[in-house]
Amino acid sequence: xxxxxxxxxxxxRAAAVGWLPLAKKTMPKPPVDNSSxxxxxxxxxxxxxxxxxxxxxxxxxxxxxxxxxxxEFFYNEDTQEYFxxxxxxxxxxxxxxxxxxxLHYPRHECIQAFDEELAFYGIVPEIIGDCCMEEYRDRKKExxxxxxxxxxxxxxxxxxxxxHSTSRERLWRAFENPHTSTMALxxxxxxxxxxxxxxxxxxxxxxxxQPPKGMVKDLPCGMKYQLxxxxxxxxxxxxxxxxxxxxxxxxPSRCKFMRSVMSVIDVVAIMPYYIGLVMPENEDVSGAFVxxxxxxxxxxxxxxxxxxxxxxxxxxxxxxxxxLGFLLFSLTMAIIxxxxxxxxxxxxxxxxxxxxxxxSFWYTIVTMTTLGKHIKRHYIQVDLKLLVLWTAGFTQxxxxx
Amino acid sequence: xxxVCHRPEGLxxxxxxxxxxxxxxxxxxxxxxxxxxxxxxxxxxxxHIYAQFFPHGDASMYAHYLFNAFDTTNNGSIKFKDFVVGxxxxxxxxxxxxxxxxxxxxxxxxxxxxxxxEMTEIVRAIYDMxxxxxxxxxxxxxxxxxxxxFFQKMDKNKDGVVTMEEFIIACQEDxxxxxxxxxxxxxx
Numbered sequence: 001x002x003x004x005x006x007x008x009x010x011x012x013r014a015a016a017v018g019w020l021p022l023a024k025k026t027m028p029k030p031p032v033d034n035s036s037x038x039x040x041x042x043x044x045x046x047x048x049x050x051x052x053x054x055x056x057x058x059x060x061x062x063x064x065x066x067x068x069x070x071x072e073f074f075y076n077e078d079t080q081e082y083f084x085x086x087x088x089x090x091x092x093x094x095x096x097x098x099x100x101x102x103l104h105y106p107r108h109e110c111i112q113a114f115d116e117e118l119a120f121y122g123i124v125p126e127i128i129g130d131c132c133m134e135e136y137r138d139r140k141k142e143x144x145x146x147x148x149x150x151x152x153x154x155x156x157x158x159x160x161x162x163x164h165s166t167s168r169e170r171l172w173r174a175f176e177n178p179h180t181s182t183m184a185l186x187x188x189x190x191x192x193x194x195x196x197x198x199x200x201x202x203x204x205x206x207x208x209x210q211p212p213k214g215m216v217k218d219l220p221c222g223m224k225y226q227l228x229x230x231x232x233x234x235x236x237x238x239x240x241x242x243x244x245x246x247x248x249x250x251x252p253s254r255c256k257f258m259r260s261v262m263s264v265i266d267v268v269a270i271m272p273y274y275i276g277l278v279m280p281e282n283e284d285v286s287g288a289f290v291x292x293x294x295x296x297x298x299x300x301x302x303x304x305x306x307x308x309x310x311x312x313x314x315x316x317x318x319x320x321x322x323x324l325g326f327l328l329f330s331l332t333m334a335i336i337x338x339x340x341x342x343x344x345x346x347x348x349x350x351x352x353x354x355x356x357x358x359x360s361f362w363y364t365i366v367t368m369t370t371l372g373k374h375i376k377r378h379y380i381q382v383d384l385k386l387l388v389l390w391t392a393g394f395t396q397x398x399x400x401x
Numbered sequence: 402x403x404x405v406c407h408r409p410e411g412l413x414x415x416x417x418x419x420x421x422x423x424x425x426x427x428x429x430x431x432x433x434x435x436x437x438x439x440x441x442x443x444x445x446x447x448x449h450i451y452a453q454f455f456p457h458g459d460a461s462m463y464a465h466y467l468f469n470a471f472d473t474t475n476n477g478s479i480k481f482k483d484f485v486v487g488x489x490x491x492x493x494x495x496x497x498x499x500x501x502x503x504x505x506x507x508x509x510x511x512x513x514x515x516x517x518x519e520m521t522e523i524v525r526a527i528y529d530m531x532x533x534x535x536x537x538x539x540x541x542x543x544x545x546x547x548x549x550x551f552f553q554k555m556d557k558n559k560d561g562v563v564t565m566e567e568f569i570i571a572c573q574e575d576x577x578x579x580x581x582x583x584x585x586x587x588x589x
Binding site for chain 1: 433463524527547568
């Protein structure tokens with residue numbers, strides 16, 4: 001509040017008279033104000049738009065361009081004014097800062113242009129008033145993210161290879177940018193095809209087929225054509241393993257590659273097969289093994305290398321992680337509250353389904369996901385589509401992507 | 402928030418009532434209007450301003466007494482006229498006017514006498530405002546000693562209260578204070 005201090009200073013000095021009679025020693029001399037008290041109007045010409053202001057107004061902030069002697073560099077003797085070859089629209093806001101002490105951020109301006117103007121006039125963005133600070137921060141974050149994306153896209157562009165690159169670098173480039181060479185493109189499509197084949201095989205093998213001679217019940221196709229499916233699975237896993245090992249070899253930084261999301265997905269996609277090979281045909285562990293096969297569905301995520309849209313979805317989820325986390329937390333809270341209420345409400349009644357609070361959890365979850373009627377406790381029947389739509393709706397309110 | 406806007410009387414009248422020139426009044430008013438667009442200062446703003454000048458202590462009590470001293474009409478707000486008249490007295494007034502103003506500051510209940518309680522209040526308020534810059538370090542009865550010293554000096558007839566005349570005479574005899582007053586001549 002530099003303006004305020006300047007205004008009230010004579011008053012503060014005057015009020016010091018009040019404690020003079022009590023002072024035991026002589027008061028020290030007040031600092032002499034060397035600046036002339038007579039005020040003058042300054043003319044500031046910004047690209048042809050003439051602004052006028054009191055000199056004292058500009059002197060309020062001596063550590064900016066306009067408040068210090070730096071502005072003398074821009075003084076034009078002939079026209080007796082300060083000339084700046086900058087944006088007059090932005091200058092309006094800068095000048096208002098001197099007048100009112102609050103810097104506002106104009107919503108329709110580009111954030112980078114605004115930052116440049118502030119840097120030129122020597123004003124730090126941190127003093128933006130509370131009214132505009134949130135908007136400013138959001139725009140700045142958005143801009144930075146977009147820039148980060150752009151640089152990432154630029155790095156992965158089709159610039160010609162440096163002349164003396166090793167075969168390893170060429171291989172890595174072939175993996176990252178499939179359209180640089182025909183081989184890479186072929187490999188790209190082949191892996192895509194095999195991912196699709198693998199996923200379809202997983203789906204088809206559970207479909208019931210005609211039983212072979214001698215049996216009455218319908219069998220899932222997986223059991224009938226066990227050998228065929230096993231061969232297909234082996235082929236897919238071999239291709240994926242080969243691809244993973246090639247990427248690992250070509251990666252410029254192996255540790256970084258192994259930690260990346262795509263690599264983890266690759267490993268999770270092929271591990272069940274190898275574990276299945278290693279594990280004996282034991283009754284006890286086969287249950288666990290069946291669960292492990294569920295992980296084969298992760299192969300579908302390998303498509304994110306092939307689809308930009310999937311990657312963007314991934315980024316969106318990542319950047320909205322905190323909002324999603326909060327959503328999950330509030331859902332859990334609501335579930336617990338309602339389950340407890342239901343349990344205690346029905347406690348006295350005989351034959352109630354709410355035998356315990358965890359039992360009421362199930363009812364609460366199902367009701368909250370608006371299924372209502374489909375209360376079956378034998379297997380999970382959550383309607384994924386509804387849940388996803390509902391989550392998306394909630395997330396949209398929280399997340400601005 | 403009701404937009405109560407108070408406008409001061411004309412420039413000429415204010416110039417007549419105070420010892421400021423037109424230019425000075427203009428500068429003062431521009432600053433005043435910038436800080437208080439509604440044209441009046443209330444006690445909260447006053448305390449806030451003083452807190453900014455004395456961040457190391459608690460200036461609220463002294464600001465309260467000051468506010469009452471400036472608010473000659475006793476309506477809870479200071480208009481520009483009160484502000485500028487007070488300033489004029491303190492910065493451009495005669496010695497007697499300054500001392501009278503200070504007496505009114507100390508006389509909290511406006512009964513024409515300063516008694517020990519009022520003085521103790523004022524001294525305590527000043528010590529609070531100075532905060533950790535008081536020397537020696539504030540012990541329990543240092544304000545009391547200060548008040549005793551003050552009464553010793555000012556209360557000529559030893560009747561326990563200080564009247565306006567006693568105050569003015571005693572101050573004029575105090576050389577230190579006269580010198581300090583001189584320093585405030587014409588400081589704006």
